[in-house]
Amino acid sequence: MPRFIGIDPGLANAGWGIIDVNGNRLTYVAHGSIKTKAGVPTPLRLKDIYTEILDIIEKYKPDEAGIETLYFAKNVKSALPVAEAKGVLILGLVMSGLNVGEYTPLQIKQAVVGNGRADKNQVQQMVKLLLALDKIPKPDHAADALAAAICHVHMRTVHV
Amino acid sequence: MPRFIGIDPGLANAGWGIIDVNGNRLTYVAHGSIKTKAGVPTPLRLKDIYTEILDIIEKYKPDEAGIETLYFAKNVKSALPVAEAKGVLILGLVMSGLNVGEYTPLQIKQAVVGNGRADKNQVQQMVKLLLALDKIPKPDHAADALAAAICHVHMRTVHV
Numbered sequence: 164m165p166r167f168i169g170i171d172p173g174l175a176n177a178g179w180g181i182i183d184v185n186g187n188r189l190t191y192v193a194h195g196s197i198k199t200k201a202g203v204p205t206p207l208r209l210k211d212i213y214t215e216i217l218d219i220i221e222k223y224k225p226d227e228a229g230i231e232t233l234y235f236a237k238n239v240k241s242a243l244p245v246a247e248a249k250g251v252l253i254l255g256l257v258m259s260g261l262n263v264g265e266y267t268p269l270q271i272k273q274a275v276v277g278n279g280r281a282d283k284n285q286v287q288q289m290v291k292l293l294l295a296l297d298k299i300p301k302p303d304h305a306a307d308a309l310a311a312a313i314c315h316v317h318m319r320t321v322h323v
Numbered sequence: 324m325p326r327f328i329g330i331d332p333g334l335a336n337a338g339w340g341i342i343d344v345n346g347n348r349l350t351y352v353a354h355g356s357i358k359t360k361a362g363v364p365t366p367l368r369l370k371d372i373y374t375e376i377l378d379i380i381e382k383y384k385p386d387e388a389g390i391e392t393l394y395f396a397k398n399v400k401s402a403l404p405v406a407e408a409k410g411v412l413i414l415g416l417v418m419s420g421l422n423v424g425e426y427t428p429l430q431i432k433q434a435v436v437g438n439g440r441a442d443k444n445q446v447q448q449m450v451k452l453l454l455a456l457d458k459i460p461k462p463d464h465a466a467d468a469l470a471a472a473i474c475h476v477h478m479r480t481v482h483v
Binding site for chain 2: 253265
């Protein structure tokens with residue numbers, strides 16, 4: 164039964180979520196977030212993110228990965244640290260031998276809700292429904308990460 | 324005699340340069356660039372960059388690092404892949420136990436030329452002069468990397 168990890172990248176807060184896929188059935192496995200503190204120098208935060216994603220992969224042993232990607236940013240100053248963290252997260256996935264698919268927010272909404280213009284709440288409700296959860300996974304970044312994993316299952320635009 | 328590595332980050336072409344420092348005297352050691360091809364999926368390019376920077380550090384054993392940072396970008400679409408590569412390069416430095424200083428282009432120009440508004444050619448001429456080289460190091464990214472190393476020597480704003 165193939166297992167998928169989804170990632171919503173961030174420097175302060177990166178979400179991750181893991182699901183199993185059995186035919187058409189998706190089963191929730193785990194979710195969480197990798198947090199680093201604003202006062203800490205960026206190189207050490209990147210090191211912590213890398214170490215933690217390697218630990219998560221080691222623990223849950225996913226087969227493939229889907230990661231949300233920024234293709235556009237209104238605020239460059241906030242987008243650049245996210246992109247640095249994303250580079251490190253992708254590296255952790257690929258160094259662990261995982262295939263990595265990158266998906267835009269539009270692709271993720273399309274895959275999860277069936278509508279590229281869906282709002283955040285609609286995506287979260289569908290994640291809850293598709294994974295038969297009692298409530299919406301928290302924090303938001305982890306729900307987004309599970310959505311990225313579901314998107315990868317649908318798309319399998321495998322980049323590696 | 325402390326040894327410094329400078330990095331000018333990039334996904335397609337990341338420059339690196341290494342110098343030794345003996346009191347006030349800078350000595351050129353080596354320079355080059357890490358190249359990845361546009362057609363290759365980003366996760367594999369990031370993996371290659373990471374592997375190659377680890378090899379360079381292993382070979383030359385620098386003590387500290389200076390890396391050029393983007394604090395602003397006119398073109399976000401091109402800035403995001405550079406930031407992803409930068410995250411991976413910083414990770415390679417910090418995983419190798421190096422202190423990493425991040426410097427804006429303005430800081431680098433100020434440190435190397437003494438003028439934050441210096442143009443590219445002035446920076447390259449000063450790199451040639453300060454390192455007693457016969458000609459300007461090529462490619463441009465490697466000259467910029469040597470400038471980042473020189474800046475780190477001057478500033479030592481050690482981030483880690």
